[in-house]
Amino acid sequence: MRTQAFWNDPRIRAWFFQILAVLVVGGFIAIIVTNTVDNLNALNVASGFGFLQHTAGFGISQTLIEYSESSSYGRAFLVALLNTLLVAGIGIFFATVVGFLVGIARLSPNWLVARLATVYIETFRNIPLLLQILFWYTAVLSNLPAPRNSLEIGSLLMNNRGLYLPAPVGEPGFGFVVAAFFIALLGIVFLRHWSQRRRIATGRGLPIMWPSLGLLFGLPLITFWLAGAPLHFEVPELRGFNFVGGLRAIPELLALVLALSIYTAAFIAEIVRSGIQAVSWGQSEAAQALGLRRTQILRLVVIPQALRVIIPPLTSQYLNLTKNSSLAAALAYPELASVFAGTVLNQTGQAIEVLTITMAVYLGLSLLTSAAMNFYNSRIALVER
Amino acid sequence: MRRYLLLASTAALIAFASAASATTLDDVKKKGFVQCGVSQGLKGFSSPDDKGGWTGIDVDLCRAIAAAIFGDPEKVKFTPLSAKERFTALQSGEIDVLSRNTTWALSRDTALGFDFRGVIYYDGQGFMVRKSSGVKSAKDLDGASVCVLMGTSTSLTLADYFRSNNMKYEPITFEKDDEVVAAYESGRCDTYTTDRSGLYANRLTLKDPQENIVLPEIISKEPLGPVVRHGDNQWGDIVSWTLYTMLNAEELGLNSGNVAGMRESDNPEIRRVLGTEGKFGEGMGLSDDWAYNIIAKVGNYAEMFDRNVGKDSPLGIPRGLNALYTQGGIQYAPPIR
Numbered sequence: 273m274r275t276q277a278f279w280n281d282p283r284i285r286a287w288f289f290q291i292l293a294v295l296v297v298g299g300f301i302a303i304i305v306t307n308t309v310d311n312l313n314a315l316n317v318a319s320g321f322g323f324l325q326h327t328a329g330f331g332i333s334q335t336l337i338e339y340s341e342s343s344s345y346g347r348a349f350l351v352a353l354l355n356t357l358l359v360a361g362i363g364i365f366f367a368t369v370v371g372f373l374v375g376i377a378r379l380s381p382n383w384l385v386a387r388l389a390t391v392y393i394e395t396f397r398n399i400p401l402l403l404q405i406l407f408w409y410t411a412v413l414s415n416l417p418a419p420r421n422s423l424e425i426g427s428l429l430m431n432n433r434g435l436y437l438p439a440p441v442g443e444p445g446f447g448f449v450v451a452a453f454f455i456a457l458l459g460i461v462f463l464r465h466w467s468q469r470r471r472i473a474t475g476r477g478l479p480i481m482w483p484s485l486g487l488l489f490g491l492p493l494i495t496f497w498l499a500g501a502p503l504h505f506e507v508p509e510l511r512g513f514n515f516v517g518g519l520r521a522i523p524e525l526l527a528l529v530l531a532l533s534i535y536t537a538a539f540i541a542e543i544v545r546s547g548i549q550a551v552s553w554g555q556s557e558a559a560q561a562l563g564l565r566r567t568q569i570l571r572l573v574v575i576p577q578a579l580r581v582i583i584p585p586l587t588s589q590y591l592n593l594t595k596n597s598s599l600a601a602a603l604a605y606p607e608l609a610s611v612f613a614g615t616v617l618n619q620t621g622q623a624i625e626v627l628t629i630t631m632a633v634y635l636g637l638s639l640l641t642s643a644a645m646n647f648y649n650s651r652i653a654l655v656e657r
Numbered sequence: 658m659r660r661y662l663l664l665a666s667t668a669a670l671i672a673f674a675s676a677a678s679a680t681t682l683d684d685v686k687k688k689g690f691v692q693c694g695v696s697q698g699l700k701g702f703s704s705p706d707d708k709g710g711w712t713g714i715d716v717d718l719c720r721a722i723a724a725a726i727f728g729d730p731e732k733v734k735f736t737p738l739s740a741k742e743r744f745t746a747l748q749s750g751e752i753d754v755l756s757r758n759t760t761w762a763l764s765r766d767t768a769l770g771f772d773f774r775g776v777i778y779y780d781g782q783g784f785m786v787r788k789s790s791g792v793k794s795a796k797d798l799d800g801a802s803v804c805v806l807m808g809t810s811t812s813l814t815l816a817d818y819f820r821s822n823n824m825k826y827e828p829i830t831f832e833k834d835d836e837v838v839a840a841y842e843s844g845r846c847d848t849y850t851t852d853r854s855g856l857y858a859n860r861l862t863l864k865d866p867q868e869n870i871v872l873p874e875i876i877s878k879e880p881l882g883p884v885v886r887h888g889d890n891q892w893g894d895i896v897s898w899t900l901y902t903m904l905n906a907e908e909l910g911l912n913s914g915n916v917a918g919m920r921e922s923d924n925p926e927i928r929r930v931l932g933t934e935g936k937f938g939e940g941m942g943l944s945d946d947w948a949y950n951i952i953a954k955v956g957n958y959a960e961m962f963d964r965n966v967g968k969d970s971p972l973g974i975p976r977g978l979n980a981l982y983t984q985g986g987i988q989y990a991p992p993i994r
């Protein structure tokens with residue numbers, strides 16, 4: 273018997289090439305790193321992450337946490353990150369709501385409704401996002417009147433500095449109302465559970481819709497009344513150049529949220545439509561034969577199955593929306609790409625550090641979103657028996 | 658995405674460029690032109706016309722550098738850069754010199770890895786408001802929304818000014834200058850702040866320039882000048898002495914019109930500048946007629962100033978601080994000897 277030469281052993285070969293690959297990649301990285309450090313030193317450019325503690329010195333127009341010109345670059349980073357998350361969060365919410373409505377409308381038996389939905393999708397999907405952002409900002413929002421001549425719709429104020437609403441301010445005792453709200457939520461969960469158990473035991477569930485709604489609104493309202501209405505509204509007032517007080521959404525945020533959600537909703541609508549169409553008609557017919565009502569068919573048969581088809585592409589739309597929020601630099605919304613990869617990079621000159629952090633953040637956000645969606649997806653995925 | 662490409666390529670360039678490269682002068686001579694970073698369009702400093710030609714004092718300085726090296730002021734290529742992009746472009750070697758109304762300040766001179774090489778224009782930051790606002794002084798701006806350009810010393814000075822006067826403001830920061838001006842014009846901001854030269858220049862681009870005024874306060878020192886990478890002193894010397902030559906020429910009464918005849922002059926100072934006496938170009942790796950070429954082909958400082966920002970230009974800015982020290986200003990160039 274001929275013994276095999278060791279270099280012909282597939283296992284050894286496999287190992288050899290793996291190790292070779294690691295060495296090549298590792299060596300390549302090492303060369304880049306040392307060369308970069310040499311070049312930076314030769315140029316006398318500052319390096320390292322110490323700059324995060326240095327004073328930023330510039331102002332930011334929208335800050336969700338305490339921030340002033342004397343805060344550090346690290347703090348400015350956090351402010352910018354939160355601004356990114358804010359616009360992504362609000363954008364995802366509206367894109368989902370609008371996307372589902374339009375997607376369902378597209379399948380409507382009503383010709384006009386279905387056509388309108390199609391027009392919506394084809395229009396907004398095919399116009400570049402940056403143009404849409406600039407459209408909302410320069411063509412719509414910046415044509416609003418100056419603060420002195422604000423449009424007033426009820427207690428809502430609109431001018432070219434943004435949208436203002438009275439801000440609810442809780443007085444002592446308002447905590448009870450908040451607590452009542454959470455107790456109501458717990459109550460609803462319990463109610464559902466109980467009804468389910470009853471149905472399994474007796475074949476007849478309890479009606480839970482109305483009691484749930486009653487609990488959700490009734491309990492906090494009664495507490496509110498009992499605690500002596502511990503809430504007042506801070507109304508924005510015109511002081512000098514601008515309105516002060518109240519809740520405010522700056523035009524940059526509005527334009528960005530409008531554009532991002534309208535644009536992404538068009539894609540989500542198509543995903544929803546295809547998801548619903550993927551559930552075969554036989555399923556609905558079978559459900560009808562069992563005597564389920566239309567809403568029940570949708571809720572219990574169609575939607576759960578459609579979601580399995582919808583979730584994965586929906587995730588990537590959420591990711592796109594988050595990353596697209598970096599287009600904001602064109603209109604002065606202070607998010608991560610503009611504040612951190614823009615102003616901070618320019619002031620410190622530390623391109624490598626700043627870009628590494630920025631990329632890590634977008635990567636991290638993407639991984640988190642897809643992890644959450646994967647988890648959800650695995651819970652609702654078809655369990656094969 | 659373009660910005661990311663630029664930034665990423667910068668990072669890549671810094672990562673891959675070989676540490677020990679040839680001098681900038683050698684590179685420039687080899688490729689045959691000077692790559693000069695300028696603004697994306699600021700009247701009087703660096704602004705493109707519809708035929709792709711550039712005008713402005715920052716542009717003329719680059720032409721003068723080309724004239725000093727090649728004897729030909731057209732051997733220069735311009736890279737338009739936003740305020741935000743400019744430093745990365747210089748660090749990465751994409752440009753040889755940054756001549757883009759850039760304020761000389763300590764952190765830029767040190768931590769960013771640059772050297773400032775003189776002051777082509779002494780400026781200061783100011784504010785522009787609409788006449789209709791009734792604002793007469795920057796002290797009236799408490800609570801105002803302020804339009805400002807990203808990545809400028811302007812945004813920092815703005816913060817300092819409001820903080821030290823105990824006033825509130827809302828900074829609206831755009832990445833491009835035309836976006837800033839458009840936002841101011843649309844009423845998004847109550848005031849627009851930048852270097853006063855920039856205010857005058859950009860006021861000309863507004864629909865109704867007369868409806869806008871520049872407030873009297875000057876809130877900072879903005880010495881604008883050319884910038885090179887730290888570490889290549891020969892290249893830095895060429896840039897400095899190009900500017901000094903233009904200033905010395907004005908002081909000595911040399912200009913593009915008379916310089917050819919002045920070669921016969923017996924004034925030893927003039928003879929040194931024009932290279933008829935001594936070998937002053939040698940120390941910088943240049944020919945002896947380097948300064949002659951600057952003056953003959955681009956002109957002296959006064960010529961450059963007047964045609965771009967001064968009395969012969971639409972901006973009509975008086976010399977002020979930028980007059981020679983002999984005429985009440987602070988422009989003072991070390992002697993060529």
Ligand SMILES: N[C@@H](CCC(=O)N[C@@H](CS)C(=O)NCC(=O)O)C(=O)O
Nearest residue numbers: 696697698740759760809810834855
């Ligand atoms: N001198 C300041 C400001 C420079 C600056 O960017 N100024 C604006 C307005 S004066 C400008 O150059 N705009 C023209 C452009 O961005 O192309 C600095 O160095 O930071």
